[in-house]
Amino acid sequence: xxxxxxxxxxxxxxxxxxxxxxxxxxxxxxxxxxGMFILYSVxxxxxxxxxxxxxxxxxxxxxxxxxxxxxxxxxxxxxxxxAIQRRQKTLSIIFQLITILLAFGFMVNxxxxxxxxxxxxxxxGSDTLLSKPSGEILFxxxxxxxxxxxxxxxxxxxxxxxxxxxxxxxxxxxxxNYVKLEAAGLYWxxxxxxxxxxxxxxxxxx
Amino acid sequence: MSNENTLxxxxxxxxxxxxxxxxxxxxxxxxSTDHKRIGLLYLxxxxxxLIVGVTFxxxxxxxxxxxxxxxxxPQTYNSIFTLHGVIMIFLFVVPGLPAVFGxxxxxxxxxxRDVAFPRLNLLSWYLxxxxxxxxILSILLPGxxxxxxxxxxxxxxxxxxxxxxPALFAAFxxxxxxxxTGVNFVTTVHRMRAPGMDWFxxxxxxWSLYATAWVQILAxxxxxxxxxxxxxxxxxxxxxxxxxxxxxxxxxQHLFWIYSHPAVYIMILPAMGVVSEIIPVFAHRTxxxxxxxxxxxxxxxxxxxxxxxxxxxxxxMSDTGQLIFSxxxxxxxxxSAIKVFNWVATLYKGSIDLQPPMLYVLxxxxxxxxxxxxxxxxxxxxxxxxxxxxxxxxxxxHYVMFGGTGxxxxxxxxxxxxxxxxxxxxxxxxxxxxxxxxxxxxxxYFPMFIMGWLGMPRRYYDYLPEYQIYxxxxxxxxxxxxxxxxxxxxxxxxxxxxxxxVTEKNVWGGxxxxxxxxxxxxxxxxxxxxxxxxxPYQYKDNELVLQTQEAK
Numbered sequence: 001x002x003x004x005x006x007x008x009x010x011x012x013x014x015x016x017x018x019x020x021x022x023x024x025x026x027x028x029x030x031x032x033x034x035g036m037f038i039l040y041s042v043x044x045x046x047x048x049x050x051x052x053x054x055x056x057x058x059x060x061x062x063x064x065x066x067x068x069x070x071x072x073x074x075x076x077x078x079x080x081x082x083a084i085q086r087r088q089k090t091l092s093i094i095f096q097l098i099t100i101l102l103a104f105g106f107m108v109n110x111x112x113x114x115x116x117x118x119x120x121x122x123x124x125g126s127d128t129l130l131s132k133p134s135g136e137i138l139f140x141x142x143x144x145x146x147x148x149x150x151x152x153x154x155x156x157x158x159x160x161x162x163x164x165x166x167x168x169x170x171x172x173x174x175x176x177n178y179v180k181l182e183a184a185g186l187y188w189x190x191x192x193x194x195x196x197x198x199x200x201x202x203x204x205x206x
Numbered sequence: 207m208s209n210e211n212t213l214x215x216x217x218x219x220x221x222x223x224x225x226x227x228x229x230x231x232x233x234x235x236x237x238s239t240d241h242k243r244i245g246l247l248y249l250x251x252x253x254x255x256l257i258v259g260v261t262f263x264x265x266x267x268x269x270x271x272x273x274x275x276x277x278x279x280p281q282t283y284n285s286i287f288t289l290h291g292v293i294m295i296f297l298f299v300v301p302g303l304p305a306v307f308g309x310x311x312x313x314x315x316x317x318x319r320d321v322a323f324p325r326l327n328l329l330s331w332y333l334x335x336x337x338x339x340x341x342i343l344s345i346l347l348p349g350x351x352x353x354x355x356x357x358x359x360x361x362x363x364x365x366x367x368x369x370x371x372p373a374l375f376a377a378f379x380x381x382x383x384x385x386x387t388g389v390n391f392v393t394t395v396h397r398m399r400a401p402g403m404d405w406f407x408x409x410x411x412x413w414s415l416y417a418t419a420w421v422q423i424l425a426x427x428x429x430x431x432x433x434x435x436x437x438x439x440x441x442x443x444x445x446x447x448x449x450x451x452x453x454x455x456x457x458x459q460h461l462f463w464i465y466s467h468p469a470v471y472i473m474i475l476p477a478m479g480v481v482s483e484i485i486p487v488f489a490h491r492t493x494x495x496x497x498x499x500x501x502x503x504x505x506x507x508x509x510x511x512x513x514x515x516x517x518x519x520x521x522x523m524s525d526t527g528q529l530i531f532s533x534x535x536x537x538x539x540x541x542s543a544i545k546v547f548n549w550v551a552t553l554y555k556g557s558i559d560l561q562p563p564m565l566y567v568l569x570x571x572x573x574x575x576x577x578x579x580x581x582x583x584x585x586x587x588x589x590x591x592x593x594x595x596x597x598x599x600x601x602x603x604h605y606v607m608f609g610g611t612g613x614x615x616x617x618x619x620x621x622x623x624x625x626x627x628x629x630x631x632x633x634x635x636x637x638x639x640x641x642x643x644x645x646x647x648x649x650x651y652f653p654m655f656i657m658g659w660l661g662m663p664r665r666y667y668d669y670l671p672e673y674q675i676y677x678x679x680x681x682x683x684x685x686x687x688x689x690x691x692x693x694x695x696x697x698x699x700x701x702x703x704x705x706x707x708v709t710e711k712n713v714w715g716g717x718x719x720x721x722x723x724x725x726x727x728x729x730x731x732x733x734x735x736x737x738x739x740x741x742p743y744q745y746k747d748n749e750l751v752l753q754t755q756e757a758k
Contacts, residue, residue: 031427125443134452137445
């Protein structure tokens with residue numbers, strides 16, 4: 001067994017490939033939500049009146065607040081990458097932790113928002129909802145599914161960023177090898193941009 | 207095609223089959239990120255599901271031997287055709303060639319040591335395994351296996367009491383596995399090609415795998431979300447597609463086919479790549495129209511993504527929509543035909559060597575042409591109304607999926623088996639099995655064209671006595687085909703243990719990179735990364751073949 005050199009020779013690093021892989025994955029995420037945006041467009045087209053009425057039930061204030069939170073978290077995420085590029089490890093970790101904190105804030109708001117809807121009896125399969133016209137049933141169905149799946153992505157994002165914080169602490173992510181953090185950042189901006197579309201479609205257009 | 211000096215392999219190096227990494231024994235396989243070992247993991251798991259799928263198909267055929275009950279009740283029959291579809295589509299044909307031969311040979315064909323993301327590659331296999339287990343669970347759990355057909359059409363899929371949820375999640379997870387493989391392959395082709403290998407020096411199977419990977423990335427998420435929505439609708443009663451809650455079931459069909467039609471090209475494109483790879487080797491000629499074949503893969507991927515609604519001509523659609531989708535459907539036939547003509551032109555005046563891989567490839571061309579042309583017939587609006595949901599459709603897609611992709615898979619297996627395992631199967635037996643398979647296949651599926659044209663509906667448990675003669679012929683075909691399949695696998699398994707050892711690098715006289723490395727390949731594929739200077743398939747008056755034969 002003379003040749004066992006391969007384990008070391010095998011490790012190769014290609015940041016361009018990593019970034020490319022991440023972008024391709026983000027395309028698939030966009031398409032995943034794209035399927036639901038198609039549903040939304042079609043049903044909005046077929047039931048304009050019902051969608052108009054149902055949208056009035058949503059709380060624009062909480063929605064706006066959450067938009068601000070998520071946009072800020074995108075900023076802190078970008079800042080954490082800028083910090084690590086400038087060899088400021090502690091600052092980068094602080095920005096990552098702020099991002100996680102803001103994500104929690106978003107989820108807490110979401111919890112109260114959904115909770116209020118449940119309190120009013122508007123949830124899938126409830127008698128209140130089923131007695132409404134079919135367009136409103138569809139609206140709230142899409143509302144729960146789309147914001148729900150988006151919320152799931154926020155939670156996944158928190159887990160990923162938490163891992164990145166550990167990596168930064170352990171110097172796996174450094175000023176000359178930060179492609180992991182960059183990929184996590186890309187993912188987080190995707191979560192952000194999906195919300196940027198969800199917010200007007202559900203809360204602002206009435 | 208490459209510099210001989212850079213490829214001088216170290217004789218002491220062990221093959222990937224014997225390589226000992228961090229883990230040993232079974233873990234050395236289950237935790238290996240070596241693309242070759244992952245390819246073999248896929249080969250084993252896919253073969254198991256193929257046998258399960260074939261068994262269900264065989265039972266279906268047996269049930270249809272006589273009108274009324276033959277061996278099972280109608281509910282069992284519904285479950286069995288669903289399982290046959292789900293297993294064959296999601297667990298065999300879609301992952302099929304890319305997962306097994308793509309994983310094993312894509313890096314080697316472009317002169318790389320592995321794919322771009324080896325760990326992601328292993329994760330894809332685990333997702334595949336989980337999806338497969340869920341599919342098995344859906345059979346075993348109380349409630350009974352799903353009986354919706356593999357299409358999970360709304361509203362039945364939200365009303366039936368069978369285990370639709372596990373089946374849906376199985377398909378969702380398998381889709382995820384497929385997406386990750388696609389991401390991996392696109393990045394690999396972009397970033398890992400050996401020095402000198404520009405886009406038009408890539409072997410044609412790499413082109414087809416590349417086009418396939420793009421379809422996997424761009425189409426699969428849509429089915430992922432659609433099936434997830436059906437699951438959500440079933441579990442929580444959220445109104446999305448169910449007409450009772452205001453939803454639109456036709457919208458479900460659109461979303462389903464936006465993926466599931468391009469998926470057809472995920473299945474057939476890699477097989478076309480294999481055909482383009484094998485034909486020049488056994489005709490001892492340079493491939494005719496390299497650029498046309500390469501570009502037609504991209505064209506198929508592109509147009510194939512825009513034709514989904516031809517599955518729904520009878521489901522209710524505007525006339526304009528029907529016309530456009532009908533036209534686009536016919537356009538897809540053009541790049542497919544370009545490939546067929548180029549293959550035939552390559553064969554012209556070649557010195558054709560009828561080895562088992564070549565036989566399967568020739569059968570591919572014959573059967574794919576029948577399957578493809580009947581597909582164009584179905585794209586014609588007026589004809590589609592006659593044949594929609596009849597066994598004509600079943601015959602059509604089995605000619606493409608089985609007669610095309612299936613035979614392409616077997617061709618690839620016969621072609622690359624000696625390279626993968628360093629063993630040779632019984633060639634004489636393989637040729638005989640091929641003929642049995644060819645006869646069995648056509649006996650099984652051709653009568654379906656006729657009875658479908660006469661009005662025999664697909665998925666029906668019972669039928670009128672005038673169709674029985676076709677059903678009997680078809681079932682007899684299955685009695686030829688299935689034993690032939692088992693013989694083929696038997697031949698391979700026997701060869702693994704007792705087959706003649708192959709150590710020479712180039713058994714068939716191929717001109718691509720995999721034939722210039724050790725048999726079986728070493729763990730790193732290439733000791734030194736090759737430098738590519740020529741286009742693939744440069745056969746100069748059969749020189750290379752003669753040289754290798756003299757060298758023996």
